[in-house]
Amino acid sequence: MLADTDVPPVVEMRGITIRFPGVLALDHVDFFLRPGEVHSLMGENGAGKSTLIKALTGVYQIDSGTIAVDGQARRFETTADAQRAGISTVYQEVNLCSNLSVGENVMLGHEPRGRFGIDWNGVHREAERHLTSLGLELDTRSMLSSHSIAIQQLVAIARAMVLDCSVLILDEPTSSLDRGEVEQLFSVIRDLRDKGVAILFVSHFLEQVYEISDRITVLRNGQLVGEHLIDDLPRDALVTEMIGRELGDLAALSKNADREIDRTGTPVLRASGVSRRGVLQASDIDVYDGEVVGIAGLLGSGRTELVRMLYGADRADAGTIEVDGREARMHAPRHAIGHKIAFSSENRREEGVVADLTVAENMILGLQAQRGWLKPVPKAERDAIVAEYMDALGVRPADPTLPVGNLSGGNQQKVLLARWLATAPELLILDEPTRGIDVGAKADIQRKVAELSEQGLSVIFISSELEEVLRIAQRVVVMRDRGQIGTLDSSDVDIDALIDYIANSEEGSVTR
């Protein structure tokens, strides 16, 4: 179904301007959202997508411009006002209470009431209904914090569905979901759209955008570039509009996957039979000098659990880990760091950035921790490191004195990557490093990883984007049901074969 342009918009934003200290985040942006359409908002990291959404929902007050909802001029003071006007929002950084149960989170503020106050059984029943519509079977009484970031994202979406809304805003809802879950979410979105709900969708996955959208609005550097019907805008034209130039050739990268790795010596890291009861079944992985090993698998397949044990973030109760041929104890991240292993978590907000510290402080935190508090990183060295990575990774805005929490999600990710590269590791473990990163920067990061591995850095690379894994990893460890099921040579498989293998392979059919 294609929404036609004659339908009066439910949301009309005109001339929206928002200025942050030192940054013009939005500069006279117009945006229209019509009932019964899925409208994607596209743009690079820091283009102003999340800011535009927050301007609409009253998180930020606008400096100038007008907002009309259902034809009436509105200005929301708080998100609660926006909700009352029928606008339901899932923000980019999951905003839930991790110390409440799943059910409480879904129904928070909308709890069904009985004669004696809140009807708790009703709360969990309702929550379960909403979760099932997303294809999620969860114990609604379990603590939210006990679930992975992907599940938390789905819970946040379920929470937005509780409201009977006429506008549904989803800011990068799919960033940690796998294919199956995205499909489930899309079918719910299509359902809502057909009922006349206007849906605002943000994602850096172009495939998803083209699959679900009716219309696209592109922002660049806080300015409106254009509004198009999806059929009028081919992919490369969209990318050019977003980044203001043509995207370099990604095909050149795939050479990295074909690079010959010398596996005759001792591996940088070899883990055998690493496991932990109820969390991970015995899994093996080894990484050689200059090699990139990808890990592929669905959500909950144990990818994150495995690498956390390699890094000492969680303890394994069985198995051995060898670094450069010698057995190593990994009981704390410090131990791993001592062996020149670095780990960038998939959970940027809780386990990555230190929000109130500046970009520069965040970048040197790993190095500083390594040196200890008595040896502060000298100012000259620090400035050099910061300048190098701001430039190499294209962090924007290019002001290292800003609190990192003020940066857009994608730019925060770049800062974290810089933190680890600054420690000069020999093995870099990246868990979803390109999550929430725009097409341009994604290519930059892949290039950087390829370049570093060519110079001898070993990398373990986890990504839900299998194209990405196959492009830069020479081998792929495949995981399913909390355990490793095999290791593939990436030159032997294409993407369909890999998907197939993840879903269907017979257990134990390990190939090399």
Next chain:
Amino acid sequence: MKALTKHRLFWPATALITLLVVNTVANPNFAKVTVQDGQLYGNPINILRESAPLMLVALGMTIVIATRGIDLSVGAVMAVSGAVALTIIDRADDSNRVTVVAIAIVVAVLVALVLGVWNGFLVSVLGIQPIIATLVLMLAGRGAALLITDGFITTVNSDPLSYIASGYLLILPFAFFVWVAAVVIVGLVERRTALGMLTEAVGINPEASRLAGVRSRGIVWSAYVLSGTLAGIAGVIYASNIKAADANAAGYLIELYAILAVVLGGTSLMGGKFSIAGTVIGVLTVQALDSAILFLGVPPAQSPVFFAAVVILVVLLQSPRVHRWGRSLGSSVRRTPQEAPPEVDDDRDADRAENVQKEAVR
């Protein structure tokens, strides 16, 4: 000008200066300083002298709060350290010997340090919530102090001891130099090494810090050790001032005044970013308010209410939300209401941060 009002110490400093000016106008003696025998006397000098115990305690509290903790035991630690010091001096043959007093002080401060180690152990190794962990010592400490002094208030006559709280070094009270030295040393250690930044990182996001390889246990532990040690010195100064070890009165409620001073200085109780200069301003504000109560002749029965009322005023003066209201009130007076152009608002970022936090809670 804008840059000035945005500085994080602007509002704390404004509050302190306002307080001083109002009091001086009400009673010029408030600011009067006289010179006698080449030494300065008067109320401002008294404020600087009497600030010493609270300053030391608040300094330690600042660092503890930065780690997301709190130390309720500081008052009790003061009592213990005073009791230890005075008992040693009391039992000595010659209480006027400098070495006796020096040994007494060193032992007392070491005992306080050990108490800090205990607090830090409970919090950082056993993972007990700071408020509960330090409550243990808060309750038990005074009992221990009474045990040390056999249940009496030990009084001593010792000139070297009295010098600490009442003596003069050059033209200013010795106690003033003690706290200035403590502030400078702690300031240098926190900001010239990486300790301050790592402490803030642990306070803001403990898990991210752990994964970044920060030894958060040691950092949190050291904060409690520092707090205990400084409370120990404060206890000696207090005892020196009254020439007695009074286990019940020493440092009574000082933990709360210290928390107040830290907050007045702009450090958030949520942990993270801390400001030592802010704490200095906060302590001086509390101390000036204390002496204002005397100078304005507020009857003792009403002084707590007066104190509380001024504190509320000061806190309101610092609240970003109040600033915003003030400004929109100001602009609606100046402009015709129907125009009401969107206000451009300096405290925007603060408000935004607040909004985002609200969002997170929702």
